[in-house]
Amino acid sequence: MRKIVIIFFILFNSNLISSQKKENILKILRKVNNYFISKNPDPTIPTFVGKERTSNLWTRGVYYEGLLELQKIDPNLYYINYSLTWADFHQWGPRDGINTTNADNQCCGQAYFELLNYIKTSNPIKRIKNILQNLENQMSTNKYNYWTWIDAIQMAMPLYAKAYRFTGNRKYIDYAMKSYLWTRDECGGGLLNKKIGFWWRDENFVPPFTEQDGNDCYWSRGNGWVYAALARVMETIGKNDEYYNELKNDFILMSEAIAGSQREDGFWNVSLASPETFGGKETTGTSLFLHGMSWGIRNGILHDKKYRNVVDRAWKALEVDSVHPDGFLGYIQGTGKAPNESQPVNYTRVPDFEDFGTGCFLLGGTEYFRLIE
Numbered sequence: 001m002r003k004i005v006i007i008f009f010i011l012f013n014s015n016l017i018s019s020q021k022k023e024n025i026l027k028i029l030r031k032v033n034n035y036f037i038s039k040n041p042d043p044t045i046p047t048f049v050g051k052e053r054t055s056n057l058w059t060r061g062v063y064y065e066g067l068l069e070l071q072k073i074d075p076n077l078y079y080i081n082y083s084l085t086w087a088d089f090h091q092w093g094p095r096d097g098i099n100t101t102n103a104d105n106q107c108c109g110q111a112y113f114e115l116l117n118y119i120k121t122s123n124p125i126k127r128i129k130n131i132l133q134n135l136e137n138q139m140s141t142n143k144y145n146y147w148t149w150i151d152a153i154q155m156a157m158p159l160y161a162k163a164y165r166f167t168g169n170r171k172y173i174d175y176a177m178k179s180y181l182w183t184r185d186e187c188g189g190g191l192l193n194k195k196i197g198f199w200w201r202d203e204n205f206v207p208p209f210t211e212q213d214g215n216d217c218y219w220s221r222g223n224g225w226v227y228a229a230l231a232r233v234m235e236t237i238g239k240n241d242e243y244y245n246e247l248k249n250d251f252i253l254m255s256e257a258i259a260g261s262q263r264e265d266g267f268w269n270v271s272l273a274s275p276e277t278f279g280g281k282e283t284t285g286t287s288l289f290l291h292g293m294s295w296g297i298r299n300g301i302l303h304d305k306k307y308r309n310v311v312d313r314a315w316k317a318l319e320v321d322s323v324h325p326d327g328f329l330g331y332i333q334g335t336g337k338a339p340n341e342s343q344p345v346n347y348t349r350v351p352d353f354e355d356f357g358t359g360c361f362l363l364g365g366t367e368y369f370r371l372i373e
Contacts, residue, residue: 035327224288
């Protein structure tokens with residue numbers, strides 16, 4: 001009887017701690033999101049960073065990816081109305097029109113597909129027709145070499161996966177997989193270092209590309225984009241898909257490299273293998289690694305005993321060191337393509353775009369919340 005009481009006490013306290021932790025995570029996610037929305041109450045207004053850009057650019061698309069993940073664990077009609085106002089304003093289309101082949105311009109489509117779950121319509125394809133037409137136009141070129149930078153894998157590959165799921169037509173995921181393999185194996189000689197598990201950033205970083213200290217140059221956020229994309233695509237296509245295991249193998253390879261390069265404080269350096277040149281805490285890469293790794297543990301791809309401490313430390317680092325009392329996020333590297341850009345990265349510097357950083361944080365935090373749950 002005494003053993004039963006002890007077990008019950010342990011389980012009760014464990015559930016209580018888990019519940020308290022989940023509520024704290026939600027509180028932080030809400031605070032960060034509310035800070036962004038309070039600064040951007042009208043989602044239709046263009047951005048002005050150097051020049052005017054429509055608000056369906058990639059930085060904003062990433063934000064809505066994160067916001068709609070927050071919606072799934074913290075349902076709020078305001079999140080949906082805010083997102084629908086944005087999508088309707090842009091006629092549910094890609095930036096720069098239906099003939100664009102730039103993955104950055106297609107990123108917004110991921111949020112559009114998610115929004116279909118929250119609208120009542122007898123003809124959902126009518127809403128999403130501009131995105132589907134854009135993908136059709138790109139596929140009709142029979143070229144697979146558009147993704148010359150690894151960020152593009154996150155901007156576009158999950159979109160093709162969602163198009164496949166929505167239509168049931170495998171041509172979308174077939175095209176995406178061929179494009180992914182071209183980037184991985186051929187672009188610049190192949191952008192994935194299969195011995196290490198990290199990716200060089202783009203075709204200009206012809207491997208091996210090194211920092212000034214001689215170490216390889218692997219950009220934290222760039223690798224985070226790929227890692228998150230692999231998780232999001234696998235989630236969409238499911239375990240029985242013919243492409244799942246190949247993506248899973250790359251995901252596991254990356255996971256080992258990511259876990260092995262985590263800083264003692266829980267963050268990851270801007271330059272993953274070269275802390276002497278551009279090290280230091282960085283929020284977006286850390287958030288994307290948190291997202292992918294939490295998803296991997298939750299789905300049984302990564303062993304809890306090996307990786308759980310990694311994500312726990314990552315969330316604690318973000319919670320304690322990145323989030324300001326008002327919800328502003330510190331240690332965000334602004335836009336760029338390499339560790340040396342948008343420097344210095346510190347607690348108080350405001351990045352050129354705040355939206356994508358918020359989106360990355362929401363992606364990481366919501367997936368960690370599900371893991372705790």
